[in-house]
Amino acid sequence: MRLKYLLLLPALVLRFAQGAETVQLATYYDYVPWFVPGQPSAGLNARLASKLNSLAGGRYRFESVYIPRRRLDVLLQNGKVTLVVPWVHPRFFDDPGRTRYLWTGALMDDESLVVSSRAAPLEYDGPDSLRGKRFGAPSGHRFPDLEPLIAAGGLTRVDVPQIKNALHMLVSNRRLDFTIVDRSALEALRNDPFMDAALLHVASRPRTASYERSMLVPLDKPELYRFLQGALEALRRDRTWLVPHPRVTDKHAPATAGK
Template identity: 35%
Template sequence: MKNKLILIFFIILSPHILAKPEVVSLYTYHNHPPFINGIDDGLTYDLVNLLNIESKGKYLFTLKVLPRKRLDKKIVNDGSWTVVWANPEWFNDHYKTKYRWLSILEDASTVISRVEDSIEYKGPQSLKGLTFGAMAGHKYLGIDELVRKGEIKRILIIIIPKLYLVAYLVVEVFSVLQMLA
């Protein structure tokens, strides 16, 4: 009789015990701090962990980091995806009609200058004649056009996660010490 009760108990609960969570892939192309600081470290991993905790086993959120161009192809070719840390402007969806959008974070680009040589930023025109440190592979609305025209000099910044080391790649040869001075 005891074995029959155990069998009945297992049959009733087996769908719940054996149920596997639905896997949900989250995609990002932001592979730099603060979004990704290293292996399993950064805001993106924090978001994935939070979603997994809050879903209480119903879903298993996983992260896939793709270069932007590959992500753009995925969006066109695959109907099932979720992109984190995105902006409608960056995906040509100004009126939010092509995709479903959910805001969880307010983000902004910031212009930083020395106190001695402060810049009163009123738009890309404020940077004419100056050098602009830009993350490699990133686009800057309004600024990129002025760089192409030669009105702003752009130097590329590569951030190496976890080390917080910034390496500068410039067309002209001059030392990193001069740049940091």
């Protein structure tokens, strides 16, 4: 009898796994600490997916994926793929009232910094203090507080592929006055072998006060939202998954033409 159950076990496990709902844990940050191109198991997004899978008990199967921001907006709008977007805040998705999406509690706290070259340091005192400057920003990323100034021609936005390319342009004194970097990303990029953080200047006043990075869940996925909200307690008890592995960096050198 025991042998019979042992023989059935692989089939039962397969059936159980096939019943799991696939959820794309989607980030539009294609840089450390969130995502490491070419290293699918590295980065906070992959570690979060692994942790959630261990908590899901086969009910969900979370897959860490990178999706460019414009494509992600389209997918969220059409609702054909089950998505969860971690590491974000309601103001990133024009949802200050938290009515367009469901929002979990915080995964972590962060703040937005204004970073320039140490050779031409820039201090920040509100958007108007950036007037007449050239601003490097990842394509598709939104900065609502700066949009009026950009639209009026008072601030020039230069789209770049990745934030580290904007930083590289700054330290190389190439066509940018500043960029905006979250503290979490800047701390991770300090370990990048292609970046000399000593050549960067961080404005003493942050662009934003400290804010929470949460998980965005579509309105039509209340059960998934309840699972994630419940999982937060376990994620907060064990914070080891948030600690990056030593010297995990993008193995590709940054483009010299800018991000």
